[in-house]
Amino acid sequence: MPSKVEGWKDEVYGTDVREHLYRFAEEGWNAIPEDERDAWFERFKWWGLYHQRKGQESYFMMRIGTPNGRLTPEQLRVVGEIADEYARGPVENPEFGGAYCDWTTRQSIQLHWIQLQDVPEIFEKLEANDLSTIQACGDSWRNIVGSPVAGRDAKEHLDAWPVIQELHETFKGNDDYANLPRKWKVAVTGDTRGSGQAEINDLGFEPASKEIDGEERKGFNVTVGGGLSRKEPRFARDIDVFVTPEEVPEVAGGVSALFRDHGDREDRFNARIKFLVDEWGPEKLRRVLQEDYVEFELRSAGDGLREEYTYNAGRNDEIGDYVGVHEQTDGNYFVGLSVLVGRMGAEDVIELADLAEAYGSEMIGLTQRQNVIVADIAEEDLDDFLSEDVLEYYSPDPHPFLRGSIACTGTEFCSLSIVETKNRMVRYARWLKDNVELPDGIDDFHIHLSGCTASCAQPQIADISLRGMKTRKDGEPVEAFDIGLGGGLGENPQFADWVEMRVAADEVPGYIRNLLRIYDEASDGKESFREFIDRHDEDELNGLAEPEETSYEDPYLGNTKMTWYPYAEETEMDASPTPSPADD
Amino acid sequence: MPTSVHQLDDGAWLSVNDTRQINVSDLWWLARHDFCSCEMADFLAEGFVDIGVDYPNIEGRIAGQCIECGESGVTDxxxxGRVVDPEAGRFFGVDPGSVHVPVRRRRLALPDE
Incomplete structure (x- = not known):
């Protein structure tokens, strides 16, 4: 029997949700019947609105999907202005202030504290600038990820941007694909960095070549069924198919229709296509795709380029994360700026947009490492651009601990998270920078901090993986982390080994320091951290370093989920000022 | 009126009559259980897996792990909590920090869960 969510979706879903959203915006929060709230909140996701957690009733997270994380400077300014005007809550965040934008690990944008009555105005501003929240959450085609600098990057096999645009236009707002059994994440990568991280997506197109009728053709190999959520991580499986760029839409539509028709609609925990691939195997999936969903004869896979990948690849010889100054194919430069935990104050966003425009940039990019790129800087302007004030904080040459740190939303807003994340990761990174030496020659070190097993910060594919947990300290419950080591993508993708469990949050920096001391002693400056971990077996890794209290202080050690907002003066749930009086 | 119960947002919380009642991330003390070998499991709730009603009780099976021994899985x-008067619909939640005794399935879960 279909799940309750499926019943709600059968009643109203997809584009039809919008008129109801506008009606509630007009009539106010209280117009949503109490016994229909869960159903409507589930439906609102399709339009990018996600009700914030307990204690924050009537406030929503709004996600804006930007394919490939690509915007113009004008669009970036609009996002910053919307954040400044509408994304303000009752209490400021002590690290980030009163209004900010989050760049996500799927190259989207998240704003918080959005209220229903503002949604029509926000949609109007977004859509006037060719931006949208459509299908940013919910059970359908999510934001398509890939290289933001496709078509500009010298490290490119083929320009995938036209393909991604076509997919975006075909599958957004398309009733045939609007109601899938679960979320549908697609990556299309044409570069040689592997920046799309197709390996962890439901459907991936990775760069490849194949000889067709005696001619070497550039295109993509197709993978299906990747994902990190729960404790069921899967790398996408190779279904032995090569497609040319022109064939991508038909195959992408075919695989997503197959998922629509065969995915599990009874058990949402079993609904992602990774479980269907587990059940069927890649051979059956390919056969059903061929027989029922694709008109032309599928070719076998071509020669992939994974051995060249540098994005989150754990290599010491090259870092493919776009941070720094890079020459474009047209002779201009793109500059990748490090945004610690992907959160940028609204004023900084507007300032960066103005700056980009002043320098003639036509493109801003958001990366899966939560950073931002400003493209199209002329060579003669580079020095001036690099000396701009805003680049002091959002640096193109950041310390490795600042460069490599990723964090999800956490208990600040998220229902699922077990621990506070972004502010803590900021404090971790700063403490590590001030107190811990990396071995000479190590410029890249990834710490991914995720609040729970949903894995939005992609914890399984980092040098140091942190996953939210609880433990007891002196008998009292405290926020903690399971620690994993040695995960990453690249030529040989691998998930982290979970080696140290339930480490109190204030002992994690000490653990990392102690571990890096051991790495430093063993390091010859050439071996990457991932290689170092890889040559130890599981027994050796367990207990390799000890967690330890240090000078690091953690203000969020208690149960932040019990608060209505972790940074409020009065944090108790009863002190929550929500639902917002503006909506009453 | 019938009592509506379900888990939502990937099992992040238990909803009773469309009101969010119990979150994940609490610690539950479990006694007389076979979740792990600890006499008392110090169980971290990470996700609501099944929800059902056995009037007047609202029951659930929760995915998570014992933070004492590290065993992870799904509880019985x-x-x-309880909805004593279905007409009024008011939910009285249990205190996760008190001691709880999981029981094996006595009846089917709600058909639509």
Whole structure:
């Protein structure tokens, strides 16, 4: 029997949700019947609105999907202005202030504290600038990820941007694909960095070549069924198919229709296509795709380029994360700026947009490492651009601990998270920078901090993986982390080994320091951290370093989920000022 | 009126009559259980897997792990709270920090869960 969510979706879903959203915006929060709230909140996701957690009733997270994380400077300014005007809550965040934008690990944008009555105005501003929240959450085609600098990057096999645009236009707002059994994440990568991280997506197109009728053709190999959520991580499986760029839409539509028709609609925990691939195997999936969903004869896979990948690849010889100054194919430069935990104050966003425009940039990019790129800087302007004030904080040459740190939303807003994340990761990174030496020659070190097993910060594919947990300290419950080591993508993708469990949050920096001391002693400056971990077996890794209290202080050690907002003066749930009086 | 119960947002919380009642991330003390070998499991709730009603109790099975020994899995059925008067619909939640005794399935879960 279909799940309750499926019943709600059968009643109203997809584009039809919008008129109801506008009606509630007009009539106010209280117009949503109490016994229909869960159903409507589930439906609102399709339009990018996600009700914030307990204690924050009537406030929503709004996600804006930007394919490939690509915007113009004008669009970036609009996002910053919307954040400044509408994304303000009752209490400021002590690290980030009163209004900010989050760049996500799927190259989207998240704003918080959005209220229903503002949604029509926000949609109007977004859509006037060719931006949208459509299908940013919910059970359908999510934001398509890939290289933001496709078509500009010298490290490119083929320009995938036209393909991604076509997919975006075909599958957004398309009733045939609007109601899938679960979320549908697609990556299309044409570069040689592997920046799309197709390996962890439901459907991936990775760069490849194949000889067709005696001619070497550039295109993509197709993978299906990747994902990190729960404790069921899967790398996408190779279904032995090569497609040319022109064939991508038909195959992408075919695989997503197959998922629509065969995915599990009874058990949402079993609904992602990774479980269907587990059940069927890649051979059956390919056969059903061929027989029922694709008109032309599928070719076998071509020669992939994974051995060249540098994005989150754990290599010491090259870092493919776009941070720094890079020459474009047209002779201009793109500059990748490090945004610690992907959160940028609204004023900084507007300032960066103005700056980009002043320098003639036509493109801003958001990366899966939560950073931002400003493209199209002329060579003669580079020095001036690099000396701009805003680049002091959002640096193109950041310390490795600042460069490599990723964090999800956490208990600040998220229902699922077990621990506070972004502010803590900021404090971790700063403490590590001030107190811990990396071995000479190590410029890249990834710490991914995720609040729970949903894995939005992609914890399984980092040098140091942190996953939210609880433990007891002196008998009292405290926020903690399971620690994993040695995960990453690249030529040989691998998930982290979970080696140290339930480490109190204030002992994690000490653990990392102690571990890096051991790495430093063993390091010859050439071996990457991932290689170092890889040559130890599981027994050796367990207990390799000890967690330890240090000078690091953690203000969020208690149960932040019990608060209505972790940074409020009065944090108790009863002190929550929500639902917002503006909506009453 | 019938009592509406379900888990939502990937099992992040238990909803009773469309009101969010119990979150994940609490620690539950479990006694007389076979979740792990600890006499008392110090169980971290990470996700609501099944929800059901056995009037007047609202029951659930929760995915998570014992933070004492590290064993992870899904609990047997736990009483999460009560709706004594279905007409009024008011939910009285249990205190996760008190001691709970999971029981094996005595009946089917709600057909639509």
């Amino acid at each position: 059925w736990l009483t999460l």
